[in-house]
Amino acid sequence: MMGAPAAARGSGDGALVLDGITRRFGDYTAVDAVSVEVGPGELLALVGASGSGKTTTLRIAAGYETPDAGSVQLGGTDITQLPPAKRGFGMVFQHYALFPHMPVEENVAFGLEARGVNKATRLGRAREALAAVGLEGAGARAIQSLSGGEQQRVALARAMVIEPRALLLDEPLSNLDPTLRQTMRDDLRAMLHRVGVPALFVTHDQEDAFAIADRIALLKKGKLLQSGTPDDLYHRPASREVASFIGRGTIVPAVDRGDEATISIAGNEITIPVTRPAGARAPINQAYVVLRPDALQVGGNAEQRGWSGVVVNRRFAGGVVMYRMRLSDSVTVEVESRHHGLSEGDNARVTPGKGPFPLLA
């Protein structure tokens, strides 16, 4: 993974801060006391299912919505009441919102036009911005003639050409086909880092978030469940909700033994090393452990240690095979393995890897 450039590299402290944001629509609380901070040059992904309040949060950051409580700050200044036009943010909309009646370069130059930059200058800068996103010479083209990926780049160029104080992106990859999506992830990450301002983007796709973001804020039903690096969320989830949303895995009950925990499946007890949740010193009464597919191993019946199980599903995934193993009537786990030899219906043993495994309350 690239170095996370969370350290300030912009002018002074230009961090974007959402402090205790709440937004209600009638009886419905779309965003409930959410606080996040994005440093200059940092990429923060707001992740959540639909209805989690992530888009409303983004719109509050952009100024299209006003929070009922809480504040939005940029570089220490309260901008909660500042209209979008005065914030100087670059926004990329989910469907890009490119002006269909303007050619590419006029779209990109629009923000400069709004700032009264003369035509020659703004078109020149629009072309530079287009070149920066890999669209040299596309300036005169009609929006309708662009592919989805090209439209996305134009939207990005349009947001960046105004030298924004922050970049906001609403599901920037959701309209791209899967292959394009893979390459755009890397490009997007590189381009956003180059701009060096706080970048906040919304996605429902955790793979996008893992691939692009420096940090992830996970939302559910308007509440912030956890924010941290992708590594934190995956390996040190704060709750079972986070663990079940992020990554694959099965959550099983366990007995808390400090740095270890004992899992009993079908009468077979195994003790494994665990990471305790932040701040949880005291033993947890009802503890759980997350069994990720990559933290388990599968072996033949000759294996002594481990839980015995049956392969209920085998899915080829390139270098590895994903086995779904039924260990008991109530526990089914997924195991990622380099061992290709098992078929559906085979008996096999599942053993935990080195760990440590996330322990949860």
Next chain:
Amino acid sequence: MGVSEESLVPAAARASAPRQSSRSRDAQRHTWLIAFPVIALLLWAVVYPNAAVVAGSFENGLGHWREFAASPADREALRTSLVISVASVFAALAIGVPLAFLLGRFEFPGRRVLRAVATLPAALPPLVGVIAFLFLYGESGVVTRALQRTLGMEEAPWRLKGVGAIVFVHAYTMYVYVFLFVSAGLERFDATLDEAASGLGAGMWQRLRRVTLPLLMPAVAGSMLLVFMNALGSFSAPYVFGGGLRVLSTQILASKTNGALGLAYVETTVLALSAVAGLILFRWLDRKRKFASTGKGGRTRRVIRSRRAQLAMSVLAAMVVIILVLPHLMVVLVSFARDGAWTTQVLPPEYTLENYRRLFSERELWKPIINSVSMAVVATAANVVVCFLAAYLIVFRKFTGRRLLELLLALPWAIPATAIALGLAATFNRNDPATLRILLVGTFWILPLAYFIRDTPLVASAVESSLRQMDPSLEDAARGLGGSWFLTMRRVIIPAARPGLVAGALLAAVTAVGEFVASVVLYTHANRPISLEILAQLRALAFGTAASYSVLLIVLVLLMTLAARSFEERLA
């Protein structure tokens, strides 16, 4: 009325493609079996009469054309027609665009009421609107006299005459087109485009100028075209308020009445050509549009919060509502006025039910109502059958004559009603099977034919838009399951076309029952429709009777609308 604003502009003016290609030779033969009679009928009823008019204008070489060119009256008529049309377009824009923005983008006390009455002027049959204006703003109208009394003036503060008066009436009746088109455009407008612009730093006016208005241009241009065509063909307003003013449509009737048929043909040709030129001009102006409306909409209206602004908006809304409702109220009021009693007073002095009693009891007065209703029924029935078949062919069949059929269906829309009527008068004035002429002038059938032609574009495009919403594979599926063509029609196609058929039939019936422009050219005493009886009563200064006919007409329109709605609801 359940019709999208787009169906006011016929298909040929828009892009369209058949949904399915008929593959086999058998299917092709079947297509022609339906297409031939439809196309033949339209060629005979629409193209032939108009061609006859054009031919008639050249009956003694360029003689009639020279006569036209040399006549100061005709040159004035052409100029005035164009001036009125262009002025009407701008007047309608000036009212329709702000009103659409106001109702579409803002929330304020009184918005619902205003929205409810905003389309009311379109519900007035053309001639009724005109006489309502006469009662209100005419030299001896209520508003005029009230103002004159209050200000203690010797004479009326204005005269409802000339170009200004005509444009005034046009603005009132035709802004509705602009309002409907722009409202629909605003509803479809992708709100994120506006947000994107504001996020990029654009202020309100900049967004309006650079984003909102350019994207609304297709809707605005469409409505401008509609107003232009209507104003150019308008007859009632110039006829009643023109005074000495000449416009082409009234000039045609004058020439015909004076027996100068050759000149009337030239005038008709010039009027039709002006309309076609207008159509081409607008399509050319709109040519650059390559983008489609994104059609997501979803913008919430801005709530006006400031107390003062709320008050101002409510007062403004109330005033507009009164202005819009006043003509209707006035017609109702006058319908109770005793004929001959209303002379110099501000309001009619005596009220009575006598007008209505006579309307229903005297055979001679009852006759026009029977005439209008039966002629509207005949015309509408024909419209439903022919337009359904035509729309079916256009949407589902691919054949060589498809473009021609589209053009034939749109043609009556581009030709002013006066021109259509004169064409019918010139063609069906004698029996001559060799030239495909039959005698219809002077019979019952001439007016239903005229109504049928006028309403064909409306009904066809309503049905077409319904059929286009149907999944084309449904027909294949039905046929594939072994359904006969008739069964497929009855169980699949007609149900799909039904909303368009009902809406189209309603529009056709409403238009036909109050029709005036073609009727005034073609009517005889025996088959005179309500509109002409209104005019006759007005001429005889029987304002009360004229108004009670008008009320009856409005009630008829209302009843038909309710009937269509309940029919739709029962089936839907």
